[in-house]
Amino acid sequence: MNIIEVEGLSKNFGHLVAVDKVDFQVAEGEIFGFLGPNGAGKTTTINMLCTLLTPTGGRATVNGYDVVRQRSEVRRSIGLVFQEPTLDEYLTAEQNLRFHAYAYKIPGEIREKRISELLDLVELSDRRKSKVRTFSGGMKRRLEIARGLLHSPRVLFLDEPTLGLDPQTRRHIWDYVLALRKQHSLTIFLTTHYMDEAENCDRITIIDQGHIIALDTPDKLKDALGGDVITLKAQDNNAAVLELKEKYSLSPVIENGTITFSVPQGEKFLPKMMGNFQSPLVSISLRRPTLDDVFLKLTGRAIREEGAGIKELAMKVRAMRGHGR
Amino acid sequence: MADTFRGMWVVAYRELLRFISERSRIFSSFAMPLLFLVIFGAGFNRIIGSLTPGVNFIQFMYPGIIAMTVLTNSVMSGLSVVWDREFGFLKEILVAPIGRSGIVLGKAVGSAAVAVMQGIIMLVLAPILGVSLTPLLVVKLIPMLILISVSLSGLGILIASRMRSQQSFQIIVQIIIFPLIFLSGVFFPVNSVPTWLAVISKINPLTYGVDAIRQLFLGREIAAMGGAMGGNFAIGVTVFGHTMTIIEDMLIVVILGVILLSTAAWSFSRQE
Numbered sequence: 095m096n097i098i099e100v101e102g103l104s105k106n107f108g109h110l111v112a113v114d115k116v117d118f119q120v121a122e123g124e125i126f127g128f129l130g131p132n133g134a135g136k137t138t139t140i141n142m143l144c145t146l147l148t149p150t151g152g153r154a155t156v157n158g159y160d161v162v163r164q165r166s167e168v169r170r171s172i173g174l175v176f177q178e179p180t181l182d183e184y185l186t187a188e189q190n191l192r193f194h195a196y197a198y199k200i201p202g203e204i205r206e207k208r209i210s211e212l213l214d215l216v217e218l219s220d221r222r223k224s225k226v227r228t229f230s231g232g233m234k235r236r237l238e239i240a241r242g243l244l245h246s247p248r249v250l251f252l253d254e255p256t257l258g259l260d261p262q263t264r265r266h267i268w269d270y271v272l273a274l275r276k277q278h279s280l281t282i283f284l285t286t287h288y289m290d291e292a293e294n295c296d297r298i299t300i301i302d303q304g305h306i307i308a309l310d311t312p313d314k315l316k317d318a319l320g321g322d323v324i325t326l327k328a329q330d331n332n333a334a335v336l337e338l339k340e341k342y343s344l345s346p347v348i349e350n351g352t353i354t355f356s357v358p359q360g361e362k363f364l365p366k367m368m369g370n371f372q373s374p375l376v377s378i379s380l381r382r383p384t385l386d387d388v389f390l391k392l393t394g395r396a397i398r399e400e401g402a403g404i405k406e407l408a409m410k411v412r413a414m415r416g417h418g419r
Numbered sequence: 420m421a422d423t424f425r426g427m428w429v430v431a432y433r434e435l436l437r438f439i440s441e442r443s444r445i446f447s448s449f450a451m452p453l454l455f456l457v458i459f460g461a462g463f464n465r466i467i468g469s470l471t472p473g474v475n476f477i478q479f480m481y482p483g484i485i486a487m488t489v490l491t492n493s494v495m496s497g498l499s500v501v502w503d504r505e506f507g508f509l510k511e512i513l514v515a516p517i518g519r520s521g522i523v524l525g526k527a528v529g530s531a532a533v534a535v536m537q538g539i540i541m542l543v544l545a546p547i548l549g550v551s552l553t554p555l556l557v558v559k560l561i562p563m564l565i566l567i568s569v570s571l572s573g574l575g576i577l578i579a580s581r582m583r584s585q586q587s588f589q590i591i592v593q594i595i596i597f598p599l600i601f602l603s604g605v606f607f608p609v610n611s612v613p614t615w616l617a618v619i620s621k622i623n624p625l626t627y628g629v630d631a632i633r634q635l636f637l638g639r640e641i642a643a644m645g646g647a648m649g650g651n652f653a654i655g656v657t658v659f660g661h662t663m664t665i666i667e668d669m670l671i672v673v674i675l676g677v678i679l680l681s682t683a684a685w686s687f688s689r690q691e
Contacts, residue, residue, distance in 0.1 A: 146514055166422060169516040180507040182433070184440055196429040197515035225440075241511075 097122045097249055097281045098143065102152030105138050112138040114304040115152060120283060122248075125275060127295030128285040129385065135304040136285035137177065140253050143283070144172055157248045170198065173242030173250040177257055179234050183227035187218055187237050190226060191244060198245035212240035216270060232263035239270060243278075250274070252284040256291065268294060289385045300389060307392045316383040319391055322360030323383045326353050327376040334373040342367070347394060354390060356383065426521020427528060430512065434499065434529025448495075448537050452488040456480065456544070459606060474637060477548050479654065482636040483605030485560075486567060486629045489538040493568040494596055496530030497575025501588045519688040526576050527680060531568035538564045550636065559635055566669060567628045570676025577683040603629045608654045621658060624675040630656040631668035 098120035105113040113135040120126045128136045141147040143156055145165040154161045157171035181190050188209065195205045213219045216236035226234065235255065242250055252271070256264040272294065274280055284295070292298050293312050300308040300315075308315055328334035331348055338344045338355060346355035357363045360380045368378075460477040467476040503509035512522055539561070545552045575592070582588040602616075603625035609617050620626050634655060655662045 144514060146510070166516040166518075169514060174514055176507070176510060178507050180509075180511040182437070182503075182508045182511075183506065184437060185433070189436060193429065193433050194511070194515070196432065197426070197512070197517055199425060199516075 095122055096120060097124075098126075098154070098156050098283065100143075100152070100154045103139070103142060103149050103154050104151035105135075105142060105147060106150045111304050113142070116301070116304075116306050118299055118306065118309060120249075120281060122281055123275070123279050124297060125271075125282045125284070125295045127292045127298040128283070128301060129287065129289075129292045129298050129389070130285075130301040131287060134301045136287075136301060137253055139301070140251055140283070140285060144174055144251055145169060170245065171248045173245070173247035175235070175238045175242050175250070175252045175255055177254045179238065181226045181234055181237060181241075184225060186223050186225055187213065187229075188222045190237065191241055194241050194244050200245055208244060208246075212243055215243075215274075216240045232259050232266065235259065235263075235267060236270070239267070243274070243280075246278075247280070249281045249283055252282065254285055254287070256286070256288065264288075264291070289389075292385050298385070300385075300392060302389075302393050308388065312385060315385065315388045319356045319383045319387055321356050321358035321383075322363075322380055323354060323356050323387050324360055324364065324378065324380050326378040327351065328353065329374045329376060334375070337371065337373055347390060349390060349394075354387065356387070356391070422516055423518045423521035423524070426515070426517025427525040429517065430522055430525025431529035431532065434496075434526065435532060437499065438533045448492050449488070449540070451491065452484045452541065455487070455606075456484050460548075474654070475549075478550055478637070479608070479633070480606060481544070481548055481550055482633040483603070483629045485538050485541045485564075486625075486632045487600055487603075487605050488541050489534045489564050489568050490571045490625060490628065491596060491600070492534040492537050493530055493571035494575040494578075494592055496526065496533065496572050497577075497579035497592070498585060498588055499530070500526060500576055500579035501582050501585050504583065505585060520684045523573075523576055523680060523684040523687055527569050527572040530572045530575070531565055534568040534572070535561065535564045538568075556635060560632070563631055563635065563665075563669060566676065567632075567672055570628075570672050570679060571625075573676055573679025573683050577679055577686055580683055580686040599623060599625050602626070604633075604656065605629055609656055610654075621656065624671055626656055627663065627668040627671040630663055631665045631672070634665050634668070 096119040098118075100116060100118050102115045102117060103113060104111070104115050116135075116139065128139065130136050138147065142149045143154055143161060145161050145168050148162060156168045159167040159171065161168050182193070185193070191209045191212070192205070195209065200208065210219070213222050216239060218233060218237055218240070221229070221233070226237065229237065239250075239252075239255070255271070256267050259267065268291065271282060271284075275282060284291075286292055295312065297309065297311055298315060299306055310318070326334070331351065331353055335346050335348060335353060338346045338353070342357075344355045344357065346353045348354075364378070364380055456477070460480060464476045500509070503512065513519075539557075542552060542557065542560075574595075578591055578595070579588055582591065602620045602623045604620055609620040609626060612620070637654065656668075657663070
């Protein structure tokens with residue numbers, strides 16, 4: 095049974111098309127990842143699925159309920175952890191959970207028991223009576239995960255669950271998520287722009303500019319690239335690209351001054367190639383493909399993390415200044 | 420419907436939890452009304468003397484100040500909506516299965532409870548000011564303060580539904596609330612002022628809330644006395660020659676509240 099079904103779902107903000115006729119299904123118990131750069135339409139899609147945004151076209155059901163016509167039923171079926179914290183920092187951890195329990199009509203007999211269980215799960219039992227404003231970013235996120243699970247949802251939506259957390263805490267959050275799936279046979283729908291996190295998903299949807307450009311398991315997506323990834327820098331990149339195309343009929347991509355292409359059995363290809371390559375090379379490397387390569391291959395661009403975005407912006411500014419001179 | 424009621428009480432419950440955990444708010448909310456009472460009272464009491472026999476300026480102003488405390492705090496309570504939006508908690512509320520009208524009613528009821536408590540705390544000043552309090556008066560006062568407060572929270576929430584930052588909310592509220600208070604007859608009997616000012620004051624719905632509380636304290640006889648004596652010095656509010664009764668005053672407050680709250684709920688549900 096599919097717990098989420100989406101058909102031709104669209105959302106426009108004025109003239110801007112944020113999500114353009116996307117279709118996908120999520121099976122029960124799956125960890126389903128939405129991968130894409132910032133502004134690709136990931137959060138917009140989540141917000142439509144959790145009834146915070148009304149779609150401008152298409153339809154979607156969650157747990158069999160329509161996201162437009164059966165909002166309350168959808169809301170009861172889902173747990174949510176947003177990108178930005180949504181806790182009341184002036185209340186204690188326990189008070190935040192209790193508010194949620196009242197709002198979702200969790201019967202009194204099981205309320206306190208569930209609150210204790212979940213605080214145990216996210217290892218916050220000893221801080222149950224502390225005000226949330228004294229918590230670290232990772233603790234807040236853990237409390238939000240506990241809160242999202244309090245009303246025993248069928249689907250847990252995690253929108254960039256590890257954004258802004260340090261690597262150790264990110265790892266920790268993932269341990270919870272993976273444990274949860276095992277214990278509760280919960281469906282998890284998450285968005286991320288971290289490639290390594292997307293690897294944990296059963297299936298991944300790659301979304302760019304509001305369109306789904308690929309949907310498969312991480313392994314199949316990488317296999318589809320056709321083998322290993324070779325990145326190289328040449329003294330003259332354009333000449334090198336030309337040579338690669340002519341001699342080996344490859345389809346290399348230049349990104350940030352580096353040439354990238356995929357070949358089957360890279361470790362055998364590389365020595366052969368080095369033997370008679372004409373263009374002088376600066377550096378060369380071989381590795382197993384990552385989802386980043388999948389994205390690069392599908393869109394001709396790398397998924398930028400914020401840092402890279404700033405670098406690009408700086409380059410643009412520099413180019414503009416040069417122009418003015 | 421059940422969702423709306425549950426939403427109302429859970430939102431109100433949290434509003435109270437917040438109030439209890441922020442003790443500084445309890446005291447700061449008295450600063451303004453006390454300032455007016457002390458400064459205006461001390462400044463004008465002697466010059467003005469008795470407005471009508473047995474009622475000096477402070478005794479005249481005091482019921483108005485109680486009404487003012489309640490309505491200022493009610494309108495300011497919209498701040499918690501803006502606060503929740505700024506700190507993200509609004510999203511947790513919006514996505515819960517409780518409906519938008521439940522959220523608006525909950526905020527109104529929660530802040531009304533807080534505002535009414537503050538209004539009642541103001542009563543401790545009564546003996547100092549020579550105002551007599553009877554248990555019956557207090558019993559009548561509470562439902563009136565609740566109605567005024569729930570209605571005026573509607574104004575706060577309506578403004579808050581459109582505001583993204585606490586600063587802009589506070590600025591807009593200051594701009595709206597000061598004229599409303601000054602033109603509500605807290606500081607002068609609206610029948611004793613120039614016609615233009617009286618007309619504006621009588622259009623201001625707060626005038627009737629203030630009038631109702633004042634009539635409760637001073638008694639309808641005193642409120643209507645000036646008018647009965649043929650002068651233009653009636654303490655109560657007269658509209659087209661008719662001195663308003665408490666029931667009529669409160670009816671206007673309730674109508675205002677229904678309009679404000681439904682507009683606020685509409686404004687809330689319109690945004691996504």
